[in-house]
Amino acid sequence: MARRPVAVGELVERATGGDARAVARLISLVEDASPLLPEVSAALAPHVGHAHIVGLTGSPGVGKSTTTGAVVAALRAQGRKVGVLAVDPSSPFSGGALLGDRIRMQDHAGDPGVFIRSMATRGHLGGLAWAAPQALRVLDAAGCDVILVETVGVGQSEIEVAGLADTTVVLLAPGMGDGIQAAKAGILEIGDVYVVNKADRDGARQVRRELRGMLSLTDRPDASWKPPILLTVAYREEGVDEVVASFDAHLGHLRSGGELARRRLRRTRDEIETLATTELRTRFAAVHGGHLLDALAADVVAGKTDPFAASRRLLDSL
Amino acid sequence: MARRPVAVGELVERATGGDARAVARLISLVEDASPLLPEVSAALAPHVGHAHIVGLTGSPGVGKSTTTGAVVAALRAQGRKVGVLAVDPSSPFSGGALLGDRIRMQDHAGDPGVFIRSMATRGHLGGLAWAAPQALRVLDAAGCDVILVETVGVGQSEIEVAGLADTTVVLLAPGMGDGIQAAKAGILEIGDVYVVNKADRDGARQVRRELRGMLSLTDRPDASWKPPILLTVAYREEGVDEVVASFDAHLGHLRSGGELARRRLRRTRDEIETLATTELRTRFAAVHGGHLLDALAADVVAGKTDPFAASRRLLDSL
Numbered sequence: 339m340a341r342r343p344v345a346v347g348e349l350v351e352r353a354t355g356g357d358a359r360a361v362a363r364l365i366s367l368v369e370d371a372s373p374l375l376p377e378v379s380a381a382l383a384p385h386v387g388h389a390h391i392v393g394l395t396g397s398p399g400v401g402k403s404t405t406t407g408a409v410v411a412a413l414r415a416q417g418r419k420v421g422v423l424a425v426d427p428s429s430p431f432s433g434g435a436l437l438g439d440r441i442r443m444q445d446h447a448g449d450p451g452v453f454i455r456s457m458a459t460r461g462h463l464g465g466l467a468w469a470a471p472q473a474l475r476v477l478d479a480a481g482c483d484v485i486l487v488e489t490v491g492v493g494q495s496e497i498e499v500a501g502l503a504d505t506t507v508v509l510l511a512p513g514m515g516d517g518i519q520a521a522k523a524g525i526l527e528i529g530d531v532y533v534v535n536k537a538d539r540d541g542a543r544q545v546r547r548e549l550r551g552m553l554s555l556t557d558r559p560d561a562s563w564k565p566p567i568l569l570t571v572a573y574r575e576e577g578v579d580e581v582v583a584s585f586d587a588h589l590g591h592l593r594s595g596g597e598l599a600r601r602r603l604r605r606t607r608d609e610i611e612t613l614a615t616t617e618l619r620t621r622f623a624a625v626h627g628g629h630l631l632d633a634l635a636a637d638v639v640a641g642k643t644d645p646f647a648a649s650r651r652l653l654d655s656l
Numbered sequence: 657m658a659r660r661p662v663a664v665g666e667l668v669e670r671a672t673g674g675d676a677r678a679v680a681r682l683i684s685l686v687e688d689a690s691p692l693l694p695e696v697s698a699a700l701a702p703h704v705g706h707a708h709i710v711g712l713t714g715s716p717g718v719g720k721s722t723t724t725g726a727v728v729a730a731l732r733a734q735g736r737k738v739g740v741l742a743v744d745p746s747s748p749f750s751g752g753a754l755l756g757d758r759i760r761m762q763d764h765a766g767d768p769g770v771f772i773r774s775m776a777t778r779g780h781l782g783g784l785a786w787a788a789p790q791a792l793r794v795l796d797a798a799g800c801d802v803i804l805v806e807t808v809g810v811g812q813s814e815i816e817v818a819g820l821a822d823t824t825v826v827l828l829a830p831g832m833g834d835g836i837q838a839a840k841a842g843i844l845e846i847g848d849v850y851v852v853n854k855a856d857r858d859g860a861r862q863v864r865r866e867l868r869g870m871l872s873l874t875d876r877p878d879a880s881w882k883p884p885i886l887l888t889v890a891y892r893e894e895g896v897d898e899v900v901a902s903f904d905a906h907l908g909h910l911r912s913g914g915e916l917a918r919r920r921l922r923r924t925r926d927e928i929e930t931l932a933t934t935e936l937r938t939r940f941a942a943v944h945g946g947h948l949l950d951a952l953a954a955d956v957v958a959g960k961t962d963p964f965a966a967s968r969r970l971l972d973s974l
Contacts, residue, residue, distance in 0.1 A: 376964035383962040471963070599957070606953040606963065611940055613967035615933040622929055635924040639917070644701040645789070645924065646694035649931035 346374055350381040353480050356419075358453060361480045365455050368472040375472065385479035387602075389421065390589050393499035394488045395525070396509030401535040405509060405572040405581075406488050412575070412582045413484055414451055421477035421485035422454045425470055425499075453477055468616055470502055471609045484585065500528035501608065504601060505588045507531045507581070510549065512541030526556040529565050531584045537569035537577065563591050618656075625655050664692055668699040671798050674737075676771060679798045683773050686790040693790065703797035705920075707739065708907050711817035712806045713843070714827030719853040723827060723890040723899075724806050730893070730900045731802055732769055739795035739803035742774045743788055743817075771795055786934055788820055789927045802903065818846040819926065822919060823906045825849045825899070828867065830859030844874040847883050849902045855887035855895065881909050936974075943973050 344367070352360035367374055394409075396402050406422060413420045457473055470487065477485050489499045500506040508529035513536075532553075534545050546567050553565065566584050570577035592598035622631055634648040662685070670678035685692055712727075714720050724740060731738045775791055788805065795803050807817045818824040826847035831854075850871075852863050864885050871883065884902050888895035910916035940949055952966040 376962075376968075379962035379964045383956070384959050387957065387959055475963075602957050603950070603953050606956045607949055609963050610949065610952055610956065610966045610970060611937060613963055614940065614970045615936060617967060617971060618933060618936060619929060622932065631925055631928065632921070634928055635921050638701070638924045638928065639705065639920050641702045641705055644694075644697035645793075645927050645931055646697045648928045649935060650694075652928060652932045653935060 344372075344374060346377045346381055350378065350385075350479070353476060354382075354385045356450065356481055358450065361453050361476055362455065364476045365457070365473045368469050368476065369457060371469075379472065379475065382475050382479045386475050387478065389474075389478040389482045389485045390505065390585065391474060391478075391485045391487060391503045392585055393503030393506040394486055394509065395499045395506065396511075396535075397514060399514060400509045400511040401572050402488060402509055405533065405535055405570065405578075406486055408570075408572045408575045408578040409486060409581060410452060412578045414449065416582070417451075418483040419451045419481055420453070421474075421480070421482035422452070422488065423470065423473055423477060423485060424454075424456045424488045453480060453482065468612055471605070474502065501605060504592060504598060505530045505585055507533060507585075509533050509535055510545055511536040512539045512545050526552055527558055530560075530563065530588045531581065532565055532567040533570055533577075533581055534567065535570050535572050538571045538574075542569055560597060562595060563588065621656060622652060625652070630655055662690075662692060664695045664699055668696065668703075668797070671794060672700075672703045674768065674799055676768065679771050679794060680773065682794045683775065683791045686787050686794065687775060689787075697790065697793065700793050700797045704793050705796065707792075707796040707800045707803045708823065708903065709792060709796075709803045709805060709821045710903055711821030711824040712804055712827065713817045713824065713846075714829075714853075715832060717832060718827045718829040719890050720806055720827055723851065723853055723888065723896075724804055726888075726890045726893045726896040727804060727899060728770060730896045732767065734900070735769075736801040737769045737799055738771070739792075739798070739800035740770070740772045740806065741788065741791055741795060741803060742772075742806045771798060771800065786930055789923070792820065819923065822910060822916060823848045823903055825851060825903075827851050827853055828863055829854040830857045830863050844870055845876055848878075848881065848906045849899065850883055850885040851888055851895075851899055852885065853888050853890050856889045856892075860887055878915060880913060881906065939974060940970060943970070948973055 344363070349360050349363055353364050364378060367378060372378075394402060394406060403424075406424075410420050410422060455473065455477075457469065474485060474487065487499055487502055506528050508525045508531070510532065511534065532549060534542050534549070536542065546569065549567055553567075558565075566587075568577055568580050568584060570581060572578065589598070592601065625631065631652060634643070634651060637643045638645055638648050662681070667678050667681060671682055682696060685696060690696075712720060712724060721742075724742075728738050728740060773791065773795075775788065792803060792805065805817055805820055824846050826843045826849070828850065829852065850867060852860050852867070854860065864887065867885055871885075876883075884905075886895055886898050886902060888899060890896065907916070910919065943949065949970060952961070952969060955961045956963055956966050
């Protein structure tokens with residue numbers, strides 16, 4: 339059966355009505371960087387802003403997808419509509435999201451109150467910065483009360499997730515050298531909630547103690563919020579209700595101090611800037627049929643000019 | 657004693673003559689994003705292009721700085737001038753490079769044929785993309801034959817390092833779950849040389865075997881180069897001469913096929929583009945005294961417009 343051409347208006351209408359296939363189709367348009375995106379984005383605009391966006395991050399092996407699954411179950415038990423966006427920035431060359439560890443999510447596969455989506459962020463830095471916010475807008479417009487953004491927690495992806503979310507949850511587990519890792523990866527500054535998973539194992543309380551000590555020494559951006567450090571055994575769903583309660587507590591804190599609006603404004607500024615610079619890169623590539631940038635690069639390589647002078651000439655050419 | 661104002665011409669002249677303090681001063685100008693950089697870059701231009709840039713990456717714990725130290729020793733034994741740039745993209749909030757693991761480098765601290773520099777890449781994604789190439793140009797102009805760029809191998813920093821280097825070396829070690837890590841982090845595509853360090857431990861040959869198997873299944877960008885997988889015990893300097901020989905073999909391969917010029921052109925294009933978009937972000941922030949971007953973001957948050965339309969308006973305002 340041939341695929342029908344995309345009617346954006348109809349698709350957005352179905353998505354905002356909660357049609358899972360329309361939601362999936364719209365996110366695919368984002369992944370494919372479809373030329374229809376400006377139209378999609380305009381149609382979504384009146385429908386966004388309701389969802390509480392919660393970022394989940396942590397090193398491989400801490401039990402991130404198990405925890406996500408348990409959190410989804412707890413949210414569903416409260417009757418809330420949930421979106422899950424699993425972003426995989428660590429496979430820049432394959433172009434395909436790793437789905438193996440998403441199996442746990444299949445518990446929720448038939449539930450119309452849960453949208454689950456994996457998304458690869460392709461071969462370039464900034465991939466997450468560009469595409470993930472657009473996917474979040476789709477899930478938001480679809481009526482999700484909470485959207486969990488989960489990422490493979492390697493390197494700077496933690497920071498990127500924190501930039502996308504209202505509330506950032508950092509997962510740790512005993513036996514992973516977390517102390518040093520936490521200090522190195524900058525996660526002491528970004529977590530609004532810390533969860534030590536696998537709390538049935540030796541060392542969980544030790545991790546909490548160390549983390550508490552390190553947090554007390556950290557100069558955090560929002561000094562008025564003291565991030566809780568919760569213990570969970572996600573595969574038995576232990577402690578998960580407390581995690582969900584901490585989301586709500588943090589959202590309340592953000593609302594009461596005006597910080598929610600500030601975070602969303604900052605995030606939106608970044609989003610607009612990123613779209614604008616992405617568009618400019620496309621224009622750079624097109625200037626003089628793409629030859630100017632090549633010619634400038636050749637002159638720099640040959641030592642005839644320098645990168646700053648070349649950059650100025652590129653800008654002047656626009 | 658008050659610091660003299662910077663005389664760029666004199667500083668560059670001293671740096672190209674091999675003066676370590678002038679080199680350090682110029683790299684500090686890069687780190688500080690000094691307004692003198694365009695002038696510095698122009699003065700450096702005729703002196704760059706000689707160095708072979710070798711990126712070293714690998715997960716924490718594989719023995720990266722020990723290996724770097726041993727490689728420096730081997731290169732110095734051949735009479736070659738060496739630069740080391742240790743980039744730390746994992747401390748985005750602290751603004752300070754982690755120097756603890758640089759102690760090993762102090763073996764070379766008094767050697768005028770070695771320039772060693774740690775560099776933090778600050779609080780934003782793209783920090784490495786912007787600043788590291790400028791620091792490399794300084795080391796190149798200072799007459800280094802080989803520059804080792806070492807990074808904390810977390811997440812996308814591997815990919816960034818590969819983007820900076822002529823030759824990329826990926827370090828592994830037994831007992832770190834390297835198989836899965838390698839597949840996840842995209843390192844199968846980026847390594848020109850693979851080194852399994854700590855080869856005196858159990859499992860090193862197993863790591864090599866697994867890696868060989870995975871590489872044979874990987875669609876690599878340069879199919880004409882079969883990356884060697886070398887075994888080292890870096891703290892005893894075992895196998896390190898072979899590592900250095902592999903750099904030269906790879907450089908020869910790059911030269912003979914024209915790939916060296918292609919890589920450097922591509923890299924320089926990226927560098928120019930990154931400088932241009934960084935400059936544009938500065939201009940965005942300045943448009944209408946910085947109010948336009950704030951006003952657009954507020955409209956997007958309120959659902960009155962969408963990010964794509966806002967991005968178009970921002971670009972139109974330039």
